[in-house]
Amino acid sequence: MSAPALKITGLKKTYRNGVVALKGVSLEVSEGDFFALLGPNGAGKTSIIGITTGLVNKTSGSISVFGHDIDAETELAKMQIGLVGQEVNFNPFEKTLNIVVNQAGYYGIPRSVAIPRAEKLLTELGLGEKMGENAMTLSGGMKRRLMIARALVNEPRFLILDEPTAGVDVELRRGMWDYLTSLSKKGLTILLTTHYLEEAEQLCKHVAIINKGEIVASGTMEEVIAKHHSGSGAKDPSTGLGAGGYRGGKLEEVFLKLTSEK
Amino acid sequence: MDTFGLWISFYTMLRKDIVRMFRIWVQTFLPSVVTSCLYFLIFGTVLGSRIGEMQGVDYMLFVVPGLVMLAIVTNAYSNTSFTFFQSKFFFRGIDEILVSPTPPWLLIAGFISGGVVRGILVGTIVLLISAFFTSLHLAIHSVFIIFGFAVLTALVFSLAGLVNGVYAKSIDGINLVPTFVLTPLVYLGGVFYSIHSLPVWAQGFTYINPIFYLINGFRYGFLGIADIPIWISLAVLGGMIAALIAINWYLIRTGLGLKQ
16 A cells, blocks of 8 residues: 555644644545645644645654655655645746746756746646746736646646635636646645635545644545534525525535634 | 756756846946946055055055955855845745755755855956956966965855845845945955054954955965965865854754744
């Protein structure tokens, strides 16, 4: 049996200002999974992603990526990962193509290989005509797609997306989800954080819900919904509204039930 | 990554920085050209003609090594400190490298190599300008020593600039050190005079200025004269390089000032 794409054991993180972000999180993402990591703002999602990708130092615990411990086999673990971060984090004065090609360089991929690969990715993501332009000229949605192209240029086995569709309009968002679904079908393991819960419900096979640094539910999407959905969120057939007049999917009801302040 | 992959990663960082410095040449190369012209004009031509000789050498020729060194020091330092700070603070471009398998030591090598290249390029330009002011009568005692000291000095101040870039929390943190530390040290390190022209108590202060040793060795490469034996200059340079590599390694490896 192959090693899981991501295995997190007892992960703790306390920031220098004393904020306890993670209180011993354990999590496993299987190879080929499309996994949703959900939680309210400040729950610890980005801390998990930051520690996994080497952007944040952990306090204790262990993480392995496809069996490679991120402390003992850092380079091998990082080779497997592609990251689309929450914030736009590239030099806006650089050309779009160069941003992707340079990222390949940091993975040891020569320009002769990286350039055609970057051109193909940018074209697939609808940025073919923007390759020679400075990144600052791109719209918000284009910048997000550029970040996806950059994350894929090293041909990772594990793609991490931290709220990739934040601030992206509906049409572009659907296009991005279609693209990511096609990658998932090709075998790419995807870990996604998003606040669009209905989309996560439709796209993802497994889900974990984190609240205040602790995993409060995890399993297949169906399991989590079946276990925690009390039925109180059932929609009124005449109005289409859930409990309290709220319009949302089952996952959204579960999410609110597990994360809202008591 | 294998050796080839490491080389590609290093080349990517260096290439990116060189492309950047040529793209904004008005900010990276021109200021040193203008200020060195002014120095040569004022200290060399106007004042130099009144001073005559320093340590038995025409004053214009005496100040050339110091002014070339001034250009190398300031450019190597500011290039590394600013590019690192910019990628850390303005748009977190440093994350592109941190998430990749590029090891910390290579990240250090990538950033400082840009500073070394800029320091050497600007130093060469200033040297060419000096040839104009000295009517091509530039003395060269040892090309090997000149080049060696130029590269080692650029390396020292690139490493120092990286420490500054890692620690700086605002753009002021980048500008304060060159203005209030580096420039006074360079001026008081013997760019414009020999320490033998100072009173004994002031000579004592000069000996604790690391830049004095760099200018001393560099000047020896041009003129064959030195205030102190050249091996002492080399030893000081070597010590500074070792100490700064250790500090940078610790900072980048632990993520101090870089990771949360």
